[in-house]
Amino acid sequence: MSHPVAVVVPTPAHSSLTGPLSYRSEFPLAPGTLVRVPLGRREVLGVVWDPPEPGDNGRQEADNKPVTAVLEGIDPLGPRWRDLVTFAANYYQRGLGEVALAALPPQLRDLSAGQLARRLKRPSGAGDGAIPAAAAEPTPEQRDALAAFEAGEGCFLLFGATGSGKTEVYLQAVQRLFAADPQAQALVMVPEINLTPQLEERFVARFGAGAVVSLHSGMTHPQRLKSWLLAHSGAARVVLGTRMAVFASMPTLKLIVVDEEHDPSYKQQEGARYSARDLAVYRGRLEGAKVLLGSATPSLESWHACDRGRYRCLEMPSRVGDAQLPTVRLVDMNLQPHKTVFSPQLLAAITERIARGEQSLVFLNRRGYAPVLACTSCDWKSECPNCSAFRVFHKIDRTLRCHHCGYTERVPRACPVCGNVDIAPVGRGTERLEESLAELLAAERRPGGEPVRIARMDADTTKLKGALESQLAQVHAGEVDVLVGTQMITKGHDFRRITLVAALNADSALFSSDFRAPERLFGLLMQAAGRAGRDAARAGGSEMWVQTWHPKHPLFTALRKHDFPAFAAQQLGEREQAAMPPFGYQALVRADARTQEAAQAFLAAAAAASVDVEAADRVTLYSPVPMSVQRVANVERAQMLVESTSRAALQRFLAGWHPVLQATREKGLIRWAVDVDPLAI
Ligand code: ADP
Ligand code: ZN
Ligand code: ZN
Numbered sequence: 127m128s129h130p131v132a133v134v135v136p137t138p139a140h141s142s143l144t145g146p147l148s149y150r151s152e153f154p155l156a157p158g159t160l161v162r163v164p165l166g167r168r169e170v171l172g173v174v175w176d177p178p179e180p181g182d183n184g185r186q187e188a189d190n191k192p193v194t195a196v197l198e199g200i201d202p203l204g205p206r207w208r209d210l211v212t213f214a215a216n217y218y219q220r221g222l223g224e225v226a227l228a229a230l231p232p233q234l235r236d237l238s239a240g241q242l243a244r245r246l247k248r249p250s251g252a253g254d255g256a257i258p259a260a261a262a263e264p265t266p267e268q269r270d271a272l273a274a275f276e277a278g279e280g281c282f283l284l285f286g287a288t289g290s291g292k293t294e295v296y297l298q299a300v301q302r303l304f305a306a307d308p309q310a311q312a313l314v315m316v317p318e319i320n321l322t323p324q325l326e327e328r329f330v331a332r333f334g335a336g337a338v339v340s341l342h343s344g345m346t347h348p349q350r351l352k353s354w355l356l357a358h359s360g361a362a363r364v365v366l367g368t369r370m371a372v373f374a375s376m377p378t379l380k381l382i383v384v385d386e387e388h389d390p391s392y393k394q395q396e397g398a399r400y401s402a403r404d405l406a407v408y409r410g411r412l413e414g415a416k417v418l419l420g421s422a423t424p425s426l427e428s429w430h431a432c433d434r435g436r437y438r439c440l441e442m443p444s445r446v447g448d449a450q451l452p453t454v455r456l457v458d459m460n461l462q463p464h465k466t467v468f469s470p471q472l473l474a475a476i477t478e479r480i481a482r483g484e485q486s487l488v489f490l491n492r493r494g495y496a497p498v499l500a501c502t503s504c505d506w507k508s509e510c511p512n513c514s515a516f517r518v519f520h521k522i523d524r525t526l527r528c529h530h531c532g533y534t535e536r537v538p539r540a541c542p543v544c545g546n547v548d549i550a551p552v553g554r555g556t557e558r559l560e561e562s563l564a565e566l567l568a569a570e571r572r573p574g575g576e577p578v579r580i581a582r583m584d585a586d587t588t589k590l591k592g593a594l595e596s597q598l599a600q601v602h603a604g605e606v607d608v609l610v611g612t613q614m615i616t617k618g619h620d621f622r623r624i625t626l627v628a629a630l631n632a633d634s635a636l637f638s639s640d641f642r643a644p645e646r647l648f649g650l651l652m653q654a655a656g657r658a659g660r661d662a663a664r665a666g667g668s669e670m671w672v673q674t675w676h677p678k679h680p681l682f683t684a685l686r687k688h689d690f691p692a693f694a695a696q697q698l699g700e701r702e703q704a705a706m707p708p709f710g711y712q713a714l715v716r717a718d719a720r721t722q723e724a725a726q727a728f729l730a731a732a733a734a735a736s737v738d739v740e741a742a743d744r745v746t747l748y749s750p751v752p753m754s755v756q757r758v759a760n761v762e763r764a765q766m767l768v769e770s771t772s773r774a775a776l777q778r779f780l781a782g783w784h785p786v787l788q789a790t791r792e793k794g795l796i797r798w799a800v801d802v803d804p805l806a807i
Pocket of ligand 1: 288289291
């Protein structure tokens with residue numbers, strides 16, 4: 127006697143939108159059961175899916191091969207988890223198998239059933255579950271936010287200034303949940319891996335090591351499997367993680383927190399390009415769990431949802447302990463001598479901090495020494511041979527490195543075109559900034575008479591394991607006077623001795639063709655400002671400096687007043703007029719090909735063939751255009767924007783259009799992909 131079972135297996139991106147394959151099993155298998163099944167010549171991990179609906183003939187037969195093994199000892203994945211995966215696959219236009227399997231820890235895929243059984247036998251390290259009593263008395267604003275959160279339902283936006291104590295609200299919301307429901311689980315998401323250790327510490331201190339697990343891509347595969355199993359069994363009460371954690375299997379999930387909900391890192395940039403923030407909101411509804419989105423500069427999508435009454439807004443405008451937000455000082459670069467890097471005012475302000483034993487943070491969103499190296503006598507520049515981009519000069523190892531394809535070469539001794547030995551860096555990255563600052567501050571002394579200590583933190587200095595942690599520890603310990611870095615240093619860190627933050631080169635985003643650039647810049651600057659003056663005792667006179675060529679720009683006017691609502695109202699006004707998100711809905715189709723012509727021809731052909739697709743009359747297809755970095759690693763890239771004033775219509779159109787895209791052939795086409803709700807246009 128054998129039973130037919132539908133199994134979701136890992137299949138290539140576009141071939142599998144049809145769903146599970148059918149296999150057979152000696153025993154009936156519950157949906158959600160993890161199995162190993164043959165697929166072609168391989169044996170793969172699969173998830174038993176819900177039996178086909180009567181009349182559903184989209185299911186593909188895989189010769190009805192037998193299931194090879196059942197992963198004993200792991201409970202089936204629950205129906206709501208399967209619903210979440212199904213929704214994500216449909217919404218983001220990817221294969222069910224691709225999304226389902228990517229949502230599971232890699233070792234579950236890679237280990238045989240036998241190996242897994244041995245892993246499961248080992249003591250899991252699951253905790254005592256003891257819940258220690260509460261660390262801090264909430265401030266009045268925290269108390270009001272928590273009371274409103276407890277009383278309400280659905281999705282909440284915690285709009286809290288930097289330093290207003292949002293993390294404490296998350297902690298107490300979780301604590302109250304556990305007090306009311308001893309089985310409940312909470313999922314807490316942060317945008318970046320480097321923010322997880324700090325947060326983990328605070329959660330472990332509150333709930334005990336056994337109750338808290340992390341899930342992020344910086345963990346080893348065995349660690350990830352262990353965390354995943356603890357979450358799946360319900361033993362872990364709190365799961366802390368980056369965007370991937372939104373898919374964690376948590377049978378008793380009752381609360382989802384998304385910290386810094388505006389952060390672009392929540393959007394996956396390859397494969398299924400999901401927004402973990404948006405999926406968290408959807409998952410909350412599926413699970414009947416409350417969702418708490420937190421930010422000092424919410425995404426305009428979430429802000430608008432509050433305006434419309436779909437989310438409840440909880441406001442915490444003040445910093446804990448009466449610390450003031452830093453005064454914003456704009457330096458008009460039009461009034462500075464040509465080629466000024468640090469205006470004298472800013473330098474004087476930094477020097478003053480050093481003399482007082484306080485720290486400053488200077489950020490510039492460009493790593494390396496200089497973005498371009500150029501010949502002074504001919505027009506040679508350090509272009510990447512494989513990309514339409516310049517290779518960045520890294521002085522530390524005298525290399526030219528392409529930040530797109532990774533192509534790296536030693537700096538040539540002389541210009542490769544004319545032989546001139548005088549080739550010079552153009553522009554400035556963090557490495558050069560650190561160097562200039564060291565020269566400018568060489569004569570200054572700390573209160574004890576020692577020289578100034580400058581440190582740099584960016585993707586280059588934190589590559590080695592543990593480097594980031596030790597650099598952060600140095601800053602926290604006060605062993606650094608001036609910290610130079612990329613936006614990496616502006617996010618989340620609770621630096622206590624920083625009283626001055628300076629942004630150099632912020633202007634490029636003001637005139638970007640990407641309509642979200644001002645929103646991102648405002649968020650970044652507010653976030654950076656939030657690093658200054660967090661310690662009330664030192665906060666008097668804390669400052670945020672911005673050097674700009676456009677000091678009258680409305681974005682800076684709002685920044686000076688720390689007035690996010692004014693900035694949001696102005697931006698939303700513009701977006702509404704142009705029917706852009708959140709008033710309209712977008713998708714991008716991207717095509718990679720050997721030539722730009724082929725990439726665009728593919729998109730044009732797919733657009734031409736879309737007229738009969740359902741809801742085609744409710745979407746607008748724009749002309750194909752090259753992507754802003756048109757060529758990467760010798761692949762030409764183009765994109766086409768699809769817009770609609772209705773999310774449902776856009777979804778119907780994309781679903782109907784998918785087979786058309788799949789059937790469209792173009793010589794030289796390498797791959798294509800759909801990005802729903804793209805963040806960068
Ligand atoms: P945010 O995430 O809103 O920027 P944090 O949660 O990091 O702010 O809190 C800022 C600082 O205030 C932290 O050092 C935190 O420990 C402290 N803090 C938060 N709430 C309280 C409170 N109720 N009483 C005393 N200190 C608090
Ligand atoms: Zn030359
Ligand atoms: Zn390159």
